[in-house]
Structure formats: C-alpha cells, structure tokens
Amino acid sequence: MSAEASGAGIRVRYGAATDIGRVRETNEDSFVSAYPVFVVADGMGGHDAGEVASAIAVEEFARLEGRSGLVAGDLEEALAEAGRRIHALGEDSPHSAGTTVALVAATAGDKGGSWAVMNLGDSRVYRLSDEVFEQVSIDHSVVQELVDRGEITSAEARVHPYRNMITRALGAGPDSRPDHWLLPAREGDRLLLCSDGLSGEVEDPRIEQELRDGVDPQEICDRLVRLALDAGGRDNVTVMVLEATEVTDPAG
Numbered sequence: 327m328s329a330e331a332s333g334a335g336i337r338v339r340y341g342a343a344t345d346i347g348r349v350r351e352t353n354e355d356s357f358v359s360a361y362p363v364f365v366v367a368d369g370m371g372g373h374d375a376g377e378v379a380s381a382i383a384v385e386e387f388a389r390l391e392g393r394s395g396l397v398a399g400d401l402e403e404a405l406a407e408a409g410r411r412i413h414a415l416g417e418d419s420p421h422s423a424g425t426t427v428a429l430v431a432a433t434a435g436d437k438g439g440s441w442a443v444m445n446l447g448d449s450r451v452y453r454l455s456d457e458v459f460e461q462v463s464i465d466h467s468v469v470q471e472l473v474d475r476g477e478i479t480s481a482e483a484r485v486h487p488y489r490n491m492i493t494r495a496l497g498a499g500p501d502s503r504p505d506h507w508l509l510p511a512r513e514g515d516r517l518l519l520c521s522d523g524l525s526g527e528v529e530d531p532r533i534e535q536e537l538r539d540g541v542d543p544q545e546i547c548d549r550l551v552r553l554a555l556d557a558g559g560r561d562n563v564t565v566m567v568l569e570a571t572e573v574t575d576p577a578g
C-alpha cells in the first residue's frame with residue numbers, strides 16, 4: 327500500500343522498495359521518505375563503509391521532514407553536513423566511504439507546487455509528466471561522459487566495463503557538487519528515484535511502461551525491483567515512486 331503526505335505545495339502518494347539483489351552480500355543502498363523530501367542513496371566503499379555512508383546521507387535529509395519552505399540552500403546544507411560526517415569516517419578507516427544522492431522535494435514556491443530535484447552520482451530521477459517520460463538527472467559517470475562525447479551509445483554504456491565508475495560522489499573523491507533542477511508540478515506527475523541496480527538491469531522503455539501503466543506507486547516499485555532481480559540482480563536495487571495527487575495553484 328502506498329502512503330500519502332502533503333503540506334508543501336504537492337500532495338504526494340508514494341511507495342518504495344529495496345532488495346539486496348542476487349550477488350551482493352550487503353545492501354549498501356539507503357532511502358528515506360520524509361515529506362517533503364525523498365532520497366535514494368547508493369553507498370560505496372569497502373567493508374560496511376558504503377552502507378554507513380548512504381545511511382548518513384538519508385539521515386541528514388530526514389531532518390528536513392515537515393519543512394514547508396524548503397530552498398536549495400537547505401538541501402545544500404544537509405548535503406554538506408552528511409559530507410562532513412562521511413569524511414570523518416575515513417579518518418579511522420582505510421576504506422574510503424562515499425555515496426550517491428538522488429533527491430526529490432515537494433516545494434511550494436510563488437509559482438505553485440514544484441519539484442526540487444538534486445543529484446550527485448549515478449542514482450537517477452525520472453519523471454512522467456503530461457504524458458512525457460524523461461530522465462531528469464544526468465549521471466556523474468565515466469560512461470555518461472563517453473556518451474556526451476558521442477564515443478558510445480547509451481545502450482553500449484549499460485554493458486561498458488567502466489559502467490560502475492562514477493565521477494562525483496558525496497565523501498569519496500574530490501568532486502561532490504550536486505546538480506539541481508526546479509520543475510513545475512502537475513497533478514498526476516509521477517517521479518521515480520532509483521539506484522543503478524534498477525537502471526543497470528532494466529532498460530528505460532520498460533521503466534517508462536511500468537511508470538505509465540502501474541496503478542499504485544508501491545506496486546510499481548515492487549514490480550520494478552522484481553524485474554531487476556529477474557534480469558540478474560547484480561547490484562542492490564532501490565526504487566521510489568511519487569505521484570502528485572494534488573498541486574496547489576499558483577498564488578494570484
């Protein structure tokens with residue numbers, strides 16, 4: 327059953343599912359639904375470092391639960407605090423920990439309900455709005471750079487030997503600058519957040535089909551996790567789906 331929450335410009339019905347997959351020994355993905363904030367984080371690092379890093383990220387964003395006037399600065403602040411805590415882990419351990427962050431927040435701006443999207447790494451945010459399906463976030467990854475330069479196609483990227491190498495992360499590596507988007511929300515919008523355990527196993531057209539045809543956000547999450555496992559489940563897989571059931575009108 328999906329849950330529902332409102333207060334910040336958009337009433338949201340949402341669901342989430344995660345699975346360790348068929349190969350990995352631990353689930354290093356974390357997620358949180360803390361309306362108005364929804365986050366998927368995919369941790370990396372030896373031993374339990376990845377698990378801890380992704381858990382820290384969602385914990386810092388969960389502190390924003392119940393906030394109605396969220397701005398990008400609040401998200402940046404939570405990200406910076408999580409980054410500090412993850413760096414501190416590295417001081418007692420040789421294993422450098424890091425995590426991706428894919429985030430969607432419901433916001434009530436002057437122009438009505440909007441979706442704030444933030445991304446760092448190769449977890450993804452997709453949107454189905456007004457019948458148009460698109461990937462909102464742009465992966466910070468080696469293969470994305472090769473695709474941008476026209477050296478490989480996105481189909482080749484999915485099976486490329488460097489497909490797991492990311493170029494930005496929180497904690498690990500020098501670059502932890504996120505990208506931001508602010509998108510007007512429409513009633514009926516569906517947003518999907520996922521770790522690469524979904525996008526690496528299930529092709530976009532199938533993700534789109536499930537997002538279009540599914541009735542309930544929780545059922546869509548459960549189905550997509552099942553599809554990723556059926557396709558091999560080589561990584562931890564996490565999926566969240568949000569649906570805008572009501573959007574506040576623009577003031578004036």
Ligand code: MG
Binds near residue numbers: 521561
């Ligand atoms: Mg992963």
